[in-house]
Amino acid sequence: MFKDLQRGYQVHLLDKTQRVPKYYVGTIVGVSDPRVENPMPQMGQIQPNFNAFGGDRVRDLTIEFGGTTKTIVVSETASVTSNSALTLSCTLDPIANEVRAIQKQNEDEIASVPLRKEIVAECEDILSKVIPAYGDAKAQNERFDRLERSMTLMLEAMQQMTLTVAGTGKSSKSKKEEKDVE
Numbered sequence: 001m002f003k004d005l006q007r008g009y010q011v012h013l014l015d016k017t018q019r020v021p022k023y024y025v026g027t028i029v030g031v032s033d034p035r036v037e038n039p040m041p042q043m044g045q046i047q048p049n050f051n052a053f054g055g056d057r058v059r060d061l062t063i064e065f066g067g068t069t070k071t072i073v074v075s076e077t078a079s080v081t082s083n084s085a086l087t088l089s090c091t092l093d094p095i096a097n098e099v100r101a102i103q104k105q106n107e108d109e110i111a112s113v114p115l116r117k118e119i120v121a122e123c124e125d126i127l128s129k130v131i132p133a134y135g136d137a138k139a140q141n142e143r144f145d146r147l148e149r150s151m152t153l154m155l156e157a158m159q160q161m162t163l164t165v166a167g168t169g170k171s172s173k174s175k176k177e178e179k180d181v182e
Contacts, residue, residue: 001090002059003076005031012095013065014087021102023095026065026088034059034076063088 005011005028013024037058057076062069072088074081080094081087087098128135 001077001079002074005061007031011063012089012092014095014098017085021099024065026063028061029064029069030062032060
């Protein structure tokens with residue numbers, strides 16, 4: 001639990017602020033004294049980690065990781081805390097669970113790509129029917145794309161022929177030079 005952490009202890013962090021998540025092992029460089037945060041709950045309202053002193057006991061943990069230092073407010077009785085940008089944990093299991101969830105979400109998105117392509121193709125077909133100019137422009141773009149691919153193939157073939165002819169010329173020149181030397 002966070003209440004047991006002291007300076008020099010290590011914690012696990014999952015940084016989700018970038019395009020891809022990054023895992024760090026951080027070092028506690030500062031721990032504040034516990035304090036009570038959150039006002040007393042209203043009558044009939046249940047609040048987690050509420051104590052008789054009027055609220056949740058929290059600490060500020062200053063953590064060094066990935067070349068940066070960050071201070072995070074944590075509940076003393078918790079061993080993991082998470083928001084949209086960062087997950088902090090005393091153990092590896094919560095980090096592994098969150099990484100699995102991120103991986104599963106992205107695998108599901110990858111699996112949906114064929115369906116998305118089918119939807120786009122169907123939408124294009126419908127637009128071609130309801131907006132004739134859209135269909136004409138799309139057909140013209142497809143023709144230009146085919147022409148461009150054909151020209152690229154022809155250019156590659158011409159370059160290959162040039163290399164072949166140049167290679168043949170060098171070979172015969174080398175043979176001619178060999179005969180002159182003899």
